[in-house]
Amino acid sequence: MSVRTAAGPAPHSVADDEQCRVVLTAHPLQRIGAYALAFLGKAASPAALLPGAFERAVEQMTADAVRAALQRDTKADDGFWLKSSLSFFPNSKMNHPSNAKRTDEEIRDAVRQWRRAPEDRPDAACVLCGRQAVGFYGKVDVPLAESDLYRNTTPRGHLGMALCRPCLCGFHALPYGCRLTGGPAIAVHSWDERFLARTLSRQVERNRQLIAIGRADPRGIASREVLALQALRHHEDRMTAGVELLVFSNNNRGQTLEIESMDQPVAEWLRRSSRPPRRTGFPALLRAHATRHQPGIVALARNAFRAPERIAGACARYLTAHLDRGVIREETDALAELCLSFVTEVMLMNQNEVDEITAAGAKVAAWLHAENSAGRLRAFHATLKDPPRMRRWLMRHNIDTLLDPAVESESPLITERQFRLLFDPEVEQAWFHRQVLAVAVVQRLHELGFRPADRAEVAAAMAEEDAEHPEDAEFVKGEE
Numbered sequence: 001m002s003v004r005t006a007a008g009p010a011p012h013s014v015a016d017d018e019q020c021r022v023v024l025t026a027h028p029l030q031r032i033g034a035y036a037l038a039f040l041g042k043a044a045s046p047a048a049l050l051p052g053a054f055e056r057a058v059e060q061m062t063a064d065a066v067r068a069a070l071q072r073d074t075k076a077d078d079g080f081w082l083k084s085s086l087s088f089f090p091n092s093k094m095n096h097p098s099n100a101k102r103t104d105e106e107i108r109d110a111v112r113q114w115r116r117a118p119e120d121r122p123d124a125a126c127v128l129c130g131r132q133a134v135g136f137y138g139k140v141d142v143p144l145a146e147s148d149l150y151r152n153t154t155p156r157g158h159l160g161m162a163l164c165r166p167c168l169c170g171f172h173a174l175p176y177g178c179r180l181t182g183g184p185a186i187a188v189h190s191w192d193e194r195f196l197a198r199t200l201s202r203q204v205e206r207n208r209q210l211i212a213i214g215r216a217d218p219r220g221i222a223s224r225e226v227l228a229l230q231a232l233r234h235h236e237d238r239m240t241a242g243v244e245l246l247v248f249s250n251n252n253r254g255q256t257l258e259i260e261s262m263d264q265p266v267a268e269w270l271r272r273s274s275r276p277p278r279r280t281g282f283p284a285l286l287r288a289h290a291t292r293h294q295p296g297i298v299a300l301a302r303n304a305f306r307a308p309e310r311i312a313g314a315c316a317r318y319l320t321a322h323l324d325r326g327v328i329r330e331e332t333d334a335l336a337e338l339c340l341s342f343v344t345e346v347m348l349m350n351q352n353e354v355d356e357i358t359a360a361g362a363k364v365a366a367w368l369h370a371e372n373s374a375g376r377l378r379a380f381h382a383t384l385k386d387p388p389r390m391r392r393w394l395m396r397h398n399i400d401t402l403l404d405p406a407v408e409s410e411s412p413l414i415t416e417r418q419f420r421l422l423f424d425p426e427v428e429q430a431w432f433h434r435q436v437l438a439v440a441v442v443q444r445l446h447e448l449g450f451r452p453a454d455r456a457e458v459a460a461a462m463a464e465e466d467a468e469h470p471e472d473a474e475f476v477k478g479e480e
């Protein structure tokens with residue numbers, strides 16, 4: 001059926017129009033490709049990509065592929081795009097080993113032929129979007145690392161999956177939406193459309209420049225997980241979904257796909273924590289995660305994907321690390337606040353319970369402050385890694401406080417409910433509550449201005465231990 005408009009020039013059939021309209025499907029790599037295609041066509045979203053702009057985007061991709069193919073050598077100065085293509089389109093006309101012996105004209109024709117959609121259409125629907133397929137495609141065009149999808153959707157006797165032209169072109173656009181390494185590609189994905197659109201828009205812009213010059217990105221990345229944190233830091237709106245990292249290669253030497261996921265609460269907390277006004281504590285959060293051999297940003301990003309509960313632990317350890325020497329860090333307030341926000345926003349700890357535990361922490365701190373004894377502080381510090389000892393210590397001081405005629409105490413240091421939250425074996429999160437207690441104690445000591453005499457000396461030694469990793473300084477500075 002033809003659609004005619006009064007003023008329109010050449011009429012398009014609905015079927016043809018459909019073959020240059022990008023839709024989003026449930027396949028994360030197709031989604032990334034669809035957005036990349038939209039941005040190559042200078043549209044704001046896949047849905048906004050009009051047929052004319054779609055054709056221009058496809059033409060640009062073909063021109064890029066031809067230019068790279070004419071290099072013939074992946075090791076050439078500007079052969080990075082050709083090298084990267086091996087991870088996406090192995091054995092394609094773009095990087096075929098026989099290209100070394102072919103003329104420019106032959107290569108140009110072969111690449112253009114490869115990227116052209118065939119006229120004959122099979123009697124099959126696109127496995128991703130259900131529209132008319134234009135052919136069956138295998139690993140030359142589509143990363144097949146998701147072998148289940150491949151197996152489940154490939155009819156017997158066919159070499160690949162049935163795809164419509166827009167979905168196929170989306171896969172051709174995939175490299176533009178990924179961080180290209182020359183080896184496995186890294187893609188940041190999310191079901192939060194706004195976040196995905198902004199993240200990919202920046203990535204496509206960057207890759208267009210790099211593909212034009214054929215060079216690798218000169219900016220290194222400390223680790224793949226850090227890419228997600230960079231994207232979150234750039235995002236202005238609340239995250240409505242988590243973030244996934246897809247690291248894949250379609251290379252002949254082995255197809256791989258690794259997926260890491262970060263849940264929405266962690267993603268949103270990291271986004272807020274790395275942006276103003278909350279970012280005051282962020283440098284301290286990085287220092288809390290840094291080790292001699294690893295920048296804080298790498299450890300933080302990995303924890304966010306793999307074991308978010310460790311983030312609070314790292315903060316607690318950092319804040320209490322030198323209590324035995326009487327030192328409360330300068331950045332205690334900012335980091336403690338960040339840590340407590342993590343406790344309610346990510347660990348979803350009940351606010352009532354947080355209040356109970358911070359109240360207990362404040363009382364312990366007030367008592368330590370009043371005692372003004374380095375020895376007492378050391379004794380408390382020694383209980384942090386030893387729950388039974390902490391329990392004994394708190395009980396002991398509870399009794400002392402209650403019996404001390406000098407103290408007007410109607411309430412004990414720690415109430416029964418607080419004891420239960422901290423030590424009851426039936427309270428699943430008791431270990432976590434004890435970390436919160438430690439943070440609350442240090443936070444209150446800092447507020448009270450707890451400063452023993454030998455502080456300056458110890459603090460100087462600590463500054464040396466805390467020497468900053470360049471990667472962390474870079475991240476905090478906000479450069480991508």
Ligand SMILES: [Zn+2]
Pocket residue numbers: 126127128129130131163164165166167168
């Ligand atoms: Zn499709």
